[in-house]
Amino acid sequence: MPAESEERAGDGGVETQEQRGASSVATNGDHLVELYKEMVFIRVFEEACSRGFKKGKVGGYMHVYIGQEAIATGFLDAYREGDRIITAYRDHPHVLLLGSDPKAVMAELYGKGTGMVKGKGGSMHLFDVEKGFMGGYGIVGGHIPLGVGMAYALRYEETDHIVQTYLGDGSMSIGYFHEAVNLAGLWGKDGMCPCLFILENNQYGMGTSVERTTAMTDLVRKFDAYGVENEKVDGMDLEAVLEVAHRAAERVRETGKPYAVEALTYRTVPHGAADFLEKYRTKDEINKWRKRDPIGLLEHKLLENGLLDQDAVEEIRNETKQTMSEVTRFAEESDEPPLEELYTDVYAGEDEYMGEK
Amino acid sequence: MPAESEERAGDGGVETQEQRGASSVATNGDHLVELYKEMVFIRVFEEACSRGFKKGKVGGYMHVYIGQEAIATGFLDAYREGDRIITAYRDHPHVLLLGSDPKAVMAELYGKGTGMVKGKGGSMHLFDVEKGFMGGYGIVGGHIPLGVGMAYALRYEETDHIVQTYLGDGSMSIGYFHEAVNLAGLWGKDGMCPCLFILENNQYGMGTSVERTTAMTDLVRKFDAYGVENEKVDGMDLEAVLEVAHRAAERVRETGKPYAVEALTYRTVPHGAADFLEKYRTKDEINKWRKRDPIGLLEHKLLENGLLDQDAVEEIRNETKQTMSEVTRFAEESDEPPLEELYTDVYAGEDEYMGEK
Amino acid sequence: MPEMTYRQALKTAMAEEMERDESVLLMGEDIGVYGGTHLITDGLIDRFGPKRVIDTPIAEGGFTGAAIGMAMLGLKPIVEMMTWSFSFLASDQIIQTAAKVRYFSGGQVEVPLVVRGPNGGGVQLSAQHTHSMENLYGHFPGLKVVSPVTPADVKGMMLTAIRDPNPVVFLEAGALYGTKGEVPDGDGGVPFGKARVAREGTDVSLISYGRQVNLCLRVADRLEEEDGVSAEVIDVRSIRPLDEDTIVESVKKTHRAVAVQEQWRLFGVASETASIIQEKAFDYLDAPVIRVSGAEVPAPYARNLEVAAFPNEQQVANAARRTLYMEEK
């Protein structure tokens, strides 16, 4: 019961143009097929870079989004030019869905000079500022205040853009979550914080399940403590995600108040590079969730409704894989960054580098 | 709605020996008179050190508790030997109520070698570990995790002691509050966190009122986000505080689970040293709250019930003032710490000081 | 040139730049309605409104992070740390995000952020409220770190800081907010990376920054009077970039140096200074560079202990005498 609560979203509220446009099998099958292709694309990308990692061509830490695709796909469908997107280190799909060149993304993971941040950031630090993607960050929760500040700036400049700030269940334990969401609620009172929080609850932070991190496991209700209204959605169901995404995004855009959506999901692969053992969960649990794979679910629905047939599915897969071989080849064949790049971009302006070389 | 909630305290629950013992005018008037004297004592102490501050005899930052006396007085009435107490910088009354020598406290404020921490800490860093007082801290919220860890240690050692952790409304915005209370809730699931949080809500953090720090102003409900049960009490009414204090302390002692009480109060004096202007609130507001002064309220009740008469009140005041002149004289007449003390207590063990002198 | 206090000079710089540039805004605890703990921002909320003078909850990490987000979208926030001692709570944002995001984004963003507040001790605030942060922040590439000591410099360097497209750690001499000096009118910035020769001399270089510069100036007078020694006083002023040339030039002339800092000895600015001098003026040195630092203890509360914990005139004067192989006094 947030102090300034109006009504809980979902129980009424204005229906906008955009909202009515949110796709369902009934209203816009073609768009769903497009989104299906995108989900397949980001899945195949993650599989490709995982192979690259196993071969030792990708270094450092790398975290993939397999099992969670419906969330970013659904929410970024509500993206409008001028909006900003920010997330943690599990960031490949977000930047790809915004339309960044997959070659530049893969090359970044391969540590090449053609990488989207010149090989300087790697998997955890993708950026495509022109496309609204404000990064990829490695300190759990550290990007949440940034998203809140960006939202303030967008209103300060009197635009109607919003920020989508993605965060994981694990990040809710850290002080940044608390401090930033509280600021968002406070600034939202004056319509100065159009920030949509998207909680990607994949039920684990590395090897720690939600119930081992907090005694209050109804995670999205933690936003209540800041007067930020919120709701939950099945993060495996693209249609459901789309519905809430469009509605929530427009609400935030109109009110300048923050809003939070928890999308329940599951990462059906290890946390990241160093997670070989997965002692913290059972095969059974993983398999159970694989049955609710968001791509599988959508595919099933599209097949059932005749929006796709088995051949089309095959073709999409094959095409995507072919594109991905080109993407991977590009990454492999690109050169390492020139050594001179070590010294650029330290400072903006005149003193790009201070020191001896 | 905390995940593991049993019942909300207050609606039933076991009534213990201790609880029945909580004093009310009806059940134990004499004890109330004793507590009245203590409240007068800590008030007069704060007035005395405020004069010291104005005269320039106390330096640095100093924060007094005037207006808030019923809270510490009530809760520390539930203190049992072996319990630990921790708070922030507004710490004079807590240590005095635990029975520390007021001379040592005043001498500390005066920066003397006879001070309770040898003149090294000053007003914000009082300690009396023998009496269970684990300090006085200057970083807002920084002591909250310490209190939680101490509670864990007390159960790890298989004792039935508890920790009383005091905190201010302003401290609820900082990450430490969130991280620590979440840990408490989590450890409490296994009965490993006998920590009683006492939220001294005096409605301001320096010059910032509660509604200017958060959109969710029903402060104690923030504990819900961590599965820590909680309730509110009128922090100006000693009897009410006593009732909840004893009940809550015993509950924490029995269950090993944390619990939180918000005591609504008001600081009728400036925040501290540097607060000359008080632009952030009106004289009217202050005066309104002065009418609910906790000492005044109790005095009135005791007079009405014939437990005290006007003469006795006079006498208590006079005696207290006289004691306080001795206390102040002691502080004034004590010597500064010997310069050698600069170099002690840096490290425990052999290398007490590392460096040139 | 008008005389004004350090406090006024600071406020003037911020207010003037806010008038000129709408993208400049202020954030911090109690900087608005309350007037600022140190009254630096007093009255500005009335002048610029609460959207540009933002009172924040107590959440140093969170609001510094929010300011970084604002800066990444082109605003120019000036964040007040009520004291730099609270900045450990914001150090992750300052170091991990502000300093590095330009680099790890491959140059796609800038962070025109200023974080400012009082630094150093001297007013009995004791252990948790007394720190000198110059070496801590100065260590990290991506940051600029300055520490002005005169009212003129604090104004000029604040102007430069606000205009700099990089994150600037602005360390004010808190104990000197009330001290007066001449401050030039106009909007001229004082450049970073240039040390100031606060007093010319020929026999020994006293090198410091912050309020110890004033100490060194007093010592220089004393050495002149008592020992006939001519000391040069260098105010380093900019910690990162550090003006090695001015330091080295001075020592090449005097052949002797004392490096004075309020902070602790290990890994401090004085260590760096000594290290640079021995590296770049090795053949000119007639004696080892001597460091004078704070006592190796958390800051104590009692007045007499606090005074003893910080460098004093006698220590510095004796250090200078030692470099000259004169007897200590």
Place this chain on the structure above:
Amino acid sequence: MPEMTYRQALKTAMAEEMERDESVLLMGEDIGVYGGTHLITDGLIDRFGPKRVIDTPIAEGGFTGAAIGMAMLGLKPIVEMMTWSFSFLASDQIIQTAAKVRYFSGGQVEVPLVVRGPNGGGVQLSAQHTHSMENLYGHFPGLKVVSPVTPADVKGMMLTAIRDPNPVVFLEAGALYGTKGEVPDGDGGVPFGKARVAREGTDVSLISYGRQVNLCLRVADRLEEEDGVSAEVIDVRSIRPLDEDTIVESVKKTHRAVAVQEQWRLFGVASETASIIQEKAFDYLDAPVIRVSGAEVPAPYARNLEVAAFPNEQQVANAARRTLYMEEK
């Protein structure tokens, strides 16, 4: 003496001391059920149970503070920072509370706490996951800071750390967890404050710590072979207390020194080293002490850039040659 990896030596020390002393317990993210990100604590939760091997939520500041509270009541918590790069979030607790509470309580409490984890870079973790923290924590009185590089030292210094009644910042050479070495049996601790002469030599002293010690050893071999130069290699090992004597003795013998660090140049351990040497061995020095440091950039991701960002053999060898006024190669 059995051979074991750095990782095993570390675990052995903690597990053995946990057997001996019930008050020792472990805390950190994913150190229990998951097995530890770097597998340092793998299996210990089964052996000692979840009350002594505590998996924490992601809350570095909060759980470090809780550990301090435990330590103040006599427990001996060992906190894992998954990497020291996350410790900015805990720096307030480590510096403001752990390091100082003994002092500001007038000696009423002790904080027998160890905070440990991998430090330094070398595995392409890029800017936010790559730091060398020795100067940062080493600056603060009240802390002890160590940085062992051999398996034997990591075991012995961990034992010393756990038994020390003070907070210890334990910086592990994360890139070397898999390297092997002989490790003595038994419960003998390696004392703090004593540097290790990793290789004796007469012509130049190479002074460093952490994984750069191995680099210096390789350089010493190379100098011997290629230049007939006999280099002494000093492993500083303990950052605070810092063993000035061993450093100074070595330089009095060799008359030349190179200080090598992975961290950035300004205010680093190498600066301190140079500064001490010029102060205490001024008359013995035949050349300026040369520092070799990491490039002044946030750690880059790409392999080639990362390699170029850290000191390499050629740089160190050439620095040594410069101190000998020999030609660089």
